[in-house]
Amino acid sequence: xxxxxxxxxxxxxxxxxxxxxxxxxxxxxxxxxxxxxxxxxxxxxxxxxxxxxxxxxxxxxxxxxxxxxxxxxxxxxxxxxxxxxxxxxxxxxxxxxxxxxxxxxxxxxxxxxxxxxxxxxxxxxxxxxxxxxxxxxxxxxxxxxxxxxxxxxxxxxxxxxxxxxxxxxxxxxxxxxxxxxxxxxxxxxxxxxxxxxxxxxxxxxxxxxxxxxxxxxxxxxxxxxxxxxxxxxxxxxxxxxxxxxxxxxxxxxxxxxxxxxxxxxxxxxxxxxxxxxxxxxxxxxxx
Amino acid sequence: xxxxxxxxxxxxxxxxxxxxxxxxxxxxxxxxxxxxxxxxxxxxxxxxxxxxxxxxxxxxxxxxxxxxxxxxxxxxxxxxxxxxxxxxxxxxxxxxxxxxxxxxxxxxxxxxxxxxxxxxxxxxxxxxxxxxxxxxxxxxxxxxxxxxxxxxxxxxxxxxxxxxxxxxxxxxxxxxxxxxxxxxxxxxxxxxxxxxxxxxxxxxxxxxxxxxxxxxxxxxxxxxxxxxxxxxxxxxxxxxxxxxxxxxxxxxxxxxxxxxxxxxxxxxxxxx
Numbered sequence: 001x002x003x004x005x006x007x008x009x010x011x012x013x014x015x016x017x018x019x020x021x022x023x024x025x026x027x028x029x030x031x032x033x034x035x036x037x038x039x040x041x042x043x044x045x046x047x048x049x050x051x052x053x054x055x056x057x058x059x060x061x062x063x064x065x066x067x068x069x070x071x072x073x074x075x076x077x078x079x080x081x082x083x084x085x086x087x088x089x090x091x092x093x094x095x096x097x098x099x100x101x102x103x104x105x106x107x108x109x110x111x112x113x114x115x116x117x118x119x120x121x122x123x124x125x126x127x128x129x130x131x132x133x134x135x136x137x138x139x140x141x142x143x144x145x146x147x148x149x150x151x152x153x154x155x156x157x158x159x160x161x162x163x164x165x166x167x168x169x170x171x172x173x174x175x176x177x178x179x180x181x182x183x184x185x186x187x188x189x190x191x192x193x194x195x196x197x198x199x200x201x202x203x204x205x206x207x208x209x210x211x212x213x214x215x216x217x218x219x220x221x222x223x224x225x226x227x228x229x230x231x232x233x234x235x236x237x238x239x240x241x242x243x244x245x246x247x248x249x250x251x252x253x254x255x256x257x258x259x260x261x262x263x264x265x266x267x268x269x270x271x272x273x274x275x276x277x278x279x280x281x282x283x284x285x286x287x
Numbered sequence: 288x289x290x291x292x293x294x295x296x297x298x299x300x301x302x303x304x305x306x307x308x309x310x311x312x313x314x315x316x317x318x319x320x321x322x323x324x325x326x327x328x329x330x331x332x333x334x335x336x337x338x339x340x341x342x343x344x345x346x347x348x349x350x351x352x353x354x355x356x357x358x359x360x361x362x363x364x365x366x367x368x369x370x371x372x373x374x375x376x377x378x379x380x381x382x383x384x385x386x387x388x389x390x391x392x393x394x395x396x397x398x399x400x401x402x403x404x405x406x407x408x409x410x411x412x413x414x415x416x417x418x419x420x421x422x423x424x425x426x427x428x429x430x431x432x433x434x435x436x437x438x439x440x441x442x443x444x445x446x447x448x449x450x451x452x453x454x455x456x457x458x459x460x461x462x463x464x465x466x467x468x469x470x471x472x473x474x475x476x477x478x479x480x481x482x483x484x485x486x487x488x489x490x491x492x493x494x495x496x497x498x499x500x501x502x503x504x505x506x507x508x509x510x511x512x513x514x515x516x517x518x519x520x521x522x523x524x525x526x527x528x529x530x531x532x533x534x535x536x537x538x539x540x541x542x543x544x545x546x547x548x549x550x551x552x553x554x555x556x557x558x559x
Contacts, residue, residue: 016289019546019547026298026543029536029539030533031329032529142363153327171471173473253539257545
């Protein structure tokens with residue numbers, strides 16, 4: 001059988017996956033706090049190919065060959081989204097520009113040093129309690145339930161710095177949120193009863209976050225890569241703003257075309273193989 | 288199978304909903320006391336294609352599993368309760384609220400409803416009094432949770448704290464009518480939008496968690512202005528830029544849809 005047929009088929013599937021990821025990015029260009037995905041492809045493991053026949057088969061080595069490609073992971077792009085002013089007191093945006101000593105991050109939030117060691121920029125997230133488990137989000141479009149609990153737009157309680165939900169017995173009209181996430185009286189800037197503060201977590205390597213939908217992420221790394229932000233971390237909460245999706249529409253439109261054409265190229269390769277097979281099956285040996 | 292197609296069509300549906308909401312805002316750009324609506328989107332239903340441990344190759348950056356998203360949905364529509372600008376009309380039954388308050392009215396079936404829609408009217412009750420109603424006919428509530436009644440031949444005067452006085456045509460004789468009921472809104476998310484620019488409290492929600500009756504409305508930062516109407520808080524520039532963004536997002540999703548359709552076509556035509 002012609003091996004390349006399967007290689008091209010795997011190429012079509014991988015491009016389809018890439019197209020799916022880009023479509024999902026495009027779908028979410030209006031989603032608050034959305035972080036775009038980026039499909040990463042990898043070649044199949046290489047195989048050593050031998051020619052058949054001859055007295056010493058070990059001398060017939062042809063070389064290494066890879067048999068295809070697959071979609072390996074869907075990496076999150078953690079770049080900061082633009083802020084949009086909403087004038088709503090319960091709308092909170094996180095501006096996260098965490099600085100690591102001696103490292104300059106590029107626009108995509110990574111830094112490669114002279115030894116090829118890659119450092120990712122840590123990112124800050126709001127903590128949310130989903131059925132007893134902690135999840136992380138950049139979607140700060142919060143609201144208040146009837147009993148005064150601060151919840152996300154789909155109703156899960158936002159966690160406070162003490163690990164408990166934030167319950168306020170008063171209208172949000174009079175509440176201000178400071179840059180470090182404390183909730184204070186809007187007029188006097190005085191502390192509220194119980195000193196409520198948002199639990200804002202710093203994730204050292206954001207690649208270890210797994211998207212769960214509804215704007216939330218699950219942390220799948222070691223516990224020491226996750227901690228509450230401290231004063232020296234450059235993280236700021238902005239009240240009355242929301243973070244827009246960080247998807248770049250121009251890039252998405254181009255990637256879409258690229259994925260489509262790469263898919264088409266693989267299709268053409270399959271058709272070419274099909275014609276070769278046609279010749280082999282129907283024309284060779286015709287009398 | 289074709290995730291792109293599903294994702295794109297789901298998102299076009301939710302963008303359409305946002306477009307409808309924007310059209311509502313545009314239509315009410317001249318409605319007195321109208322509060323604009325804003326939409327919040329969320330990404331939906333992420334699935335994970337599990338991967339075996341063999342997939343954990345050097346250079347891999349994320350945990351095992353290929354995460355796939357399925358588009359977006361319109362999660363919630365908020366009512367933006369910011370103040371609209373006040374327009375002076377000089378008409379005595381035009382009343383506007385400054386601050387975070389709402390007039391209380393009774394709907395035809397006697398239920399509590401709230402509004403910022405201040406162009407009121409005095410409707411003769413067939414006896415010798417006139418009843419204060421909104422211009423869609425709901426009675427405006429005053430002292431003692433009773434409708435406001437003004438004797439014939441008297442003018443209505445409303446002070447900044449909501450005190451109602453009926454003043455005779457000679458400008459001297461006056462009758463105290465108690466106070467206009469203005470409630471302070473404490474949780475706008477729980478209000479339900481009704482027709483006629485009214486807001487209601489849904490069944491099963493405790494009204495005390497939504498509105499509060501302040502003893503002195505001025506102390507709560509609310510003032511009543513007679514002879515003014517509050518204009519809609521829709522800002523054309525904001526709505527237009529939102530509209531353009533929705534339109535472009537819709538176009539881009541349509542583009543993704545047609546592109547995935549082409550891919551399906553290619554798969555179908557593998558064997559031409």
